[in-house]
Amino acid sequence: MPPVPHIAVVDDNREIRELLVRYLGEHGYKVSAAENAAAFRRLMESGMPDLIVLDIMMPGDDGLVLCRELRARFSVPIIFLTAMADDTDRIIGLEMGGDDYLTKPFNPRELLARIKAVMRRTQSMPPIREATQSEKITFGPKSLDVNRREVVGRDGVAIPLSHAEFRLLCVFLERPGVILSRDQLLDLTSGRIAEVWDRSIDNQVSRLRRKIEDDPSQPEFIKTCWGDGYQFTAEVSRS
Known part of the structure; x- marks a missing residue:
């Protein structure tokens, strides 16, 4: 049992x-x-x-x-x-x-x-791997170290992500090119349904952009699709 x-x-x-x-x-x-x-x-x-x-x-x-x-x-x-x-x-x-x-x-x-x-x-999530088996996911000129939960930029500097930022970025990296609504993002990251006027996803996207975008006001990775949600537009590869 x-x-x-x-x-x-x-x-x-x-x-x-x-x-x-x-x-x-x-x-x-x-x-x-x-x-x-x-x-x-x-x-x-x-x-x-x-x-x-x-x-x-x-x-x-x-x-x-x-x-x-x-x-x-x-x-x-x-x-x-x-x-x-x-x-x-x-x-x-x-x-x-x-x-x-x-x-x-x-x-x-x-x-x-x-x-x-x-x-x-x-x-249903895969187990966290040991550091020697760390997976890196590359998007554009940047990469996510899955085990360390850090984004490494063009300059080689590692930027740590919060738990919520990491989960949100993983959702985007698993679905590049797919337009995801706020409700879908909330369900995929938190397993819950949005309440009326729930703007937590917008706040989380804003925080994540500040970590991964060179210019958060002109994002190159997470695009806003007005009226629909957000889309991760970079090519993604794993190593």
Whole structure:
């Protein structure tokens, strides 16, 4: 039998922790709970979970600090729980490496659906290779070091990418010449459907352009197709 997926719930609200431990447990998951970042770090000593449900607003190190710390070492999927309704705050969470978010108050059934979607997407991705097997993808005069998650430019300088920037660039590199809508890009990078006025993809494209384009105001790689989305126009090769 396949191993039971392990979900960690990190939230300072005891009622939410108890609710999710019970509800997710009833749906076949092994669930561990931590009331803050420090408690989760202790939990990590016995092994990394398969997915983390992470509250943003917590005393001490908040969820964004913990996410940044985890992303420096691990690729574990993270779903943010946030009481903040402002789009900018949620976009920051996604750009820092969150795979999805859910705004409080939330329906546990919706969280369960998002957990399943994120785990399907992440489990379908190929495993990260060792440094000696690092793959490089060339586009125009630049290349992406997949293992290091760095773009090397004409001058040989390596530019590190955030987790979200790396995922977005990989989506473009896998589909050169294809016009991708904002909804498609959001689904391919985050496994979720865009909400009304969700501009997170536009923000991520803008950030990525600043990393890979010589002149982000006149992009040569990621073209805007007005009314349709974005298109990666460079030739792509792998080595």
